[in-house]
Amino acid sequence: MKRNGRKKIAAFIIMVFMLAIVAGCGGETKDTGDNAGDKAEKINVGVNVELSGGVASYGSNARDGAILAIEQANADGGVLGMQINPIERDCKSVADEAMSVSAALVGEKIVAQIGPLTSGNVAGSTPVMMDNKIPLIAPAATAANVTVDDKTGATRDYIFRVCFIDPFQGTLMAQFAADNLQAKSAVIYCDNSSDYGKGLAEYFEKTFIEKGGKIVAKEGFVKDDRDFRAALTKIKGLNPDFIYVPGYYQEVAPLIKQARELGITAPIGGPDGWDSPDMVSVAGNEALNNTYFTNHYSSQDQDPNVVKFVEAYKAKYNKDPDAFAALGYDAVQIMIQGLKDAGEADSVKLTEALENITDFQGITGKMSIDEQHNPVKAGVVIEFKDGKQVMNTRIQP
Amino acid sequence: MLEFTQQIVNGLSLGAIYALIALGYTMVYGIIKLINFAHGDIMMVGAFVGYFSLTLLGTNIMVAMVTAMIACAVLGVIIEKVAYRPLRNSTRIAALITAIGVSLFLEYITIFLLGPSQKVFPESAFPIKAYDLAGLSVLNKDIFVVVSAVVLMLILQYIIKWTKTGKAMRAVSLDQEAAVLMGISVDKTISITFAIGSALAAAAGVMYGVYYSTVNPLMGIIPGLKAFVAAVLGGIGIIPGAMVGGFLMGLLETMVSGYGSSLYRDAVAFGVLILILLIKPTGLFGKDTGEKV
Amino acid sequence: MQILKNKFIRFCADVLILAALFTLVQYFITTGLLNQYYQINLASMCINIILSVSLSLINGFTGQLSLGHAGFMAVGAYASVILTQMLGQPFIAGIFAACLAAGVCGFIIGVPTLRLKGDYLAIATLAFGEIIRVTLQNIDYVNGPAGVLGITKLTTWPWLFAAAVITTLVVVNLINSSYGRAIISVREDEVASELMGINTTKYKVIAFVIGAMFAGLAGAMYAHFFYIIKPETFNFLKSFDILVMVVLGGLGSTSGAIIAAIFITALTAALQSFPAIRMILYALILIIVMIYRPQGLMGNKELSRQTFGRIWSGRKNEHNRN
Known part of the structure; x- marks a missing residue:
């Protein structure tokens, strides 16, 4: 009797789940019906x-x-x-x-x-x-x-x-680094877990080399990393003229902060993924000096x-x-x-x-x-000056 | 040489954070043999409690940390009572799935309430001082996390080895039924374990916030996983093992990034874990317990 | 003779039921009764069935906790895509390559790690899964983290159906063979089965490799249905998703794994309409089901003709009593 009861419970639970499945699918169709009328x-x-x-x-x-x-x-x-x-x-x-x-x-x-x-x-x-x-x-x-x-x-x-698109921004920053900042050597430290970071890095590298520059090292981080000091210490030893950090602000802000804490003074550049008020509140005004990013607008415009x-x-x-x-x-x-x-x-x-x-x-x-x-x-290169975004160069397509 | 020393400093402070999280992980595992996947998320809740206590109540960092620890201790006890206790006598894998459920629940209830965007820890909570030791950059927060990790580990070790509660914990860990026969309240002991473990996670969370300046609802996943790996590396269930595992993990990641390629950092870290497990399957500090037939 | 005849009749019945199911769905698809949305979820369902049935062989029947199933799926997906998209081979070659590559990976990973027990094995497999993902992220031939985009859609309902049925058949028949009894004995008591002269490592590796091969198959199906694959899709959270299905269905129950795969896919789809709270609901359902049914929906029982028969006759008896 007891065994039978347990089996019934099992069967009951399975039936409830089946019902849930049917109800789930049914709900979907009903929605469609409702909205068709509203069209x-x-x-x-x-x-x-x-x-x-x-x-x-x-x-x-x-x-x-x-x-x-x-x-x-x-x-x-x-x-x-x-x-x-x-x-x-x-x-x-x-x-x-x-x-x-x-x-x-x-x-x-x-x-x-x-x-x-x-x-x-x-x-x-x-x-x-x-x-x-x-x-x-x-x-x-x-x-x-x-x-x-x-x-x-x-x-x-x-x-x-x-x-x-990635080619535009990557190329833009490479031109800026080579022409405006006179950089001869650069390190790419990219968000390796996203196609965004990788794509930008690729085009930056291409243009920067065409301009006669040299990529001395390529490093990567992944999304949700918060500790970048190991690679940054290594980069410090290479002493590059420019560091390109294609990635999003969540990672880049602590990255720049740590770079400055380690005593890296080289200019750092990046793409529009940097654009967030959190950049300043995380990294601080001082650390952000001498950093540049490409963007289509500035929220402080x-x-x-x-x-x-x-x-x-x-x-x-x-x-x-x-x-x-x-x-x-x-x-x-x-x-x-x-x-x-x-x-x-x-x-x-x-x-x-x-x-x-x-x-x-x-x-x-x-x-x-x-x-x-x-x-x-149009693309613009924005510079951080004491925590303020300042338009540095505007480039028409 | 200077660069190498700098990397050691980097590795130790990163490792301290892992060690702090791993301590709570390993403690809970030691007592009830449950991989508490929600541990990283309890750390996240702790970080948020710390954040709100700093920004809304304007407390100082120590008060914020204590608040977070108390809040998470309560949360840990509740989670254990509601989600894990009913499963104590069923398979461990069922408890594991529940832990995954709790983990998802904590993540998404936080997103629901606060949104998925990150929050910035106020800089003023912990003013940074940099010490320049002949070119070596050491920050006061580096010293802070390393010292806290060591101190908390020592306190934990003291509780477990020399207090009555600790004795009860060890007894429950060894044999629950025998512990009951000796008049130990298993429920109470496990609750205390969760309270302490979660409080440790909260401390780690607040430190993480101070250290990396931001907190977000999904911040617990990756450090949680890394800390779990660290705990296994040291021998899960063994307090000093978690500590050593954490520091080792931090140093390993730093060395791979610093002298190999940062692109392969996680792969190498996991590879070393596998190697150690293959050579010594119970982790570095694990005792080889012969199988009972 | 009678037994043989009965077996034959049952076999024919099975074939008929499957054929009917296949034709019915195919009919709905061709007539457009099953729109794109349902077709996509049907594909997810079949892929999830392959994944959960193959993982249930490792976790449920062999009792080896593996958290790296998504890694094998990734290997299969990439292997098949390289063959069909980059080398211009037919889909069937891609599928074989997927199974082969995933199986080889399973062997390489399984032989050393399966000596480990319990949670140590879990973390080692998890680590391997992550290593596979990180490695794929760094291979430029398959575009690193961006993955391969624009994969031709070759996975159709007949392929999905055949893949799911073959996976289930192989696993069920393996379990019911002498290999299967050895595999289950490893789960029940490793030391005792070793004493009985069973080479436990061998059986663990066999189960692991077969499980991995079918995960590769699922990867091939996935890649050629969902247009894009990238390493991030196959992270450890994906492995957890598969594990959830297996445990929810009941460890050691193939039918449970299938039911849970269907249930989870349908649940995910049903929760789409509540974007803000979908994951909260999902988590709550997971916790509640585990608390009230820790052995999973089916326990280690199977849903078979006999079960239906018993429920049927049970009902009839009750009826008679009334």
Whole structure:
């Protein structure tokens, strides 16, 4: 009798789980049904970003930027007389989940998708967007092959981005180091766990060598490292003219701090991933002197658009925006511009409109979309001076 | 030579952080044979408690650390009561999965409440002083972490070897049933173990915050894993082993980055771990206990 | 003779059920009833089944706690992609290469480490998994951390179905063979089985290598479905995910591993609609299931024809009593 009872419990539990599975799938279909009815008065936009997993902080900042842009647009009466309805989903920082989420969003009848952040996760959702002919606007996927197929050289029709690509920034910093800083030797200390760091390092190296410079050492760190002194001690011994640190501010800020603590005085340079108020609060004003980074805008820019964005962001989220937030905001802005140009909320028409965007004034600069779906926008080299970001050089594309 | 000495300093201070986390890890393991994967996340909670006590309450670093230790001791006891105690008599792997669950829960409840972005530890909490010893850069925080790690290890060793509670812990670790027969409250002893272990994690968390200036909800994963490796390296369950394992791990990583290639740092560190395990399967300080048939 | 006949009938029934399942799903896919979203989750489900069944052979039946399964998956994924994308070979060659490469890695890792016991083995396998990942990150031929992007989609429902079925069949038949009895004896009592003349190391290595090979197969399927592979995908957290499925299903139960793989995949998909709290819910479900059912959903029992039969007859009896 007792054995029988236990078996019944087991069977019961299994049945409950089966029910849960069915309910789970069922819930998904019901959602689709509900939203299909809403389509008339709402424009559904998918926000497929990393809210959990390794790069959750990038994804949620970009989400915050994107949602701010959508709320502002809705407060101004929406687009084409309709309100934008953002549908937020978490892709767990993995490519397969990004694909699944995109497919779920397609079921929600979205006209465009914002995100994911990293190149790999964008690649995950690429096939779904291509199959369904829905444009994807990537806020921060910098790898060159996100929008262009390596093998054929063909542009991926429905993938767009609003950020710089790796070759641009890497080359820019190499030129700056060689020409403006007169550096002859450089060390590359890159974020080895991301394609971003690796990609930038590659192009920096190429240009720097072309300019007659010498790369004396290549070192790497991985995401979430906080101790860099071992490699920095080694770099100190090499005494380079310049140190290139392509990576994100979470790692770079303590890295610069430790470099200065160890007595490294050489100029340090990096990409737009440095852009965050945390740079100053972690590394300190003094350590940041003689450091430079390439960017499309400065959050301390006096441009009224930028000032307005920074204020609105601070008011809503009670924190300063970083580069991800700004790019998430611009991704939505450019989508709204595209919708206006297209004249109707149709994903194929929106794609055509996005392809033809020229001189769009975003907060990360004035941009035009080229044939490869990359934004053409001016780059700037920003220098930290006593904790303030100062524009050093502006380079038009 | 100077560079080498500098690398030793670097390695020791990094190792001290690992050692601090590893101490709590190894202690919990020693008593109930549970790999508490949530340990790194308890450290994270400790770091956040320290952060808020510094920024919101404006306390000094010592008060912040004590607050964090008390808060995490309570948290550790609660976790043990709710999540691990019901599983005490089932398989260890079930407890392991629960530990993974607790770890995820702590990470994502923190993200839910505070957002995933990092928070910056106020610089004023621990003003940095640099000492320049003939070109060698030593910071006051280096000395602080190394000394705290050693002192905490000694205190722990004292508790375990010379106090009544410690005796109870050793008894429970050796044979739970016999311990009960000798009138030892197993539940109480295990609770105390978790309280001490979690308090140590909290101390490590606050020190991590001071040392590396930032805290974030996922900060516990990697140091937690490294500290676990350190604990196994020294012989898991053995207090001085965790200490030595931690320092060894720190030195090893530093030496690989400094004299090999930083690109292969983690691979080499893990490779050495495997080698040591193959040569001495119970870790450096582990006792070879013959199998009972 | 009667027994043989019964066996044959059962075999035919199994084949029929599987064929029906396959055709039904294939029909739904061709008619478009199963949209892309369900197809993607179906693929995840099959891949997860392969992973959890193969890990359950190592963890559940052999009793060796391995935390490096994602590493073997990575080896398989990369090996197959190198063959199909870079050397232009057909998918089937990629699949064989994946199994072979992962199996060889399993052998190289298994022979020295399987002498270790319990948690020491766990940490050693975890370390190996991480070493594989770091190594891949530093190989420029496969683009380091960026990984390989734009992989042709070759994994289709027939491939997925065949892979999942073959994995399950091999594992189940292995368990029911004399090898399987030796393998289980290692789990139950290593010293005793050694005394009985069983070469425990040999059986542990066999189970480990077979488990690794199927993880490689899962990697090949994954790579050719999800368009991109990069080392970061295969970190130790992925190994934990697989372990969760195995333990949730019940150590030593193949059907449990399958049910748990389906359950976890469906749960992940269902929680997508709650982005803010999905991981919190996931963690809570994990803890609650473990507290109330520490032996896993199935314990070490199997869900088989007999179980259904028993439940059926049990119901009927109750009915009669009423």
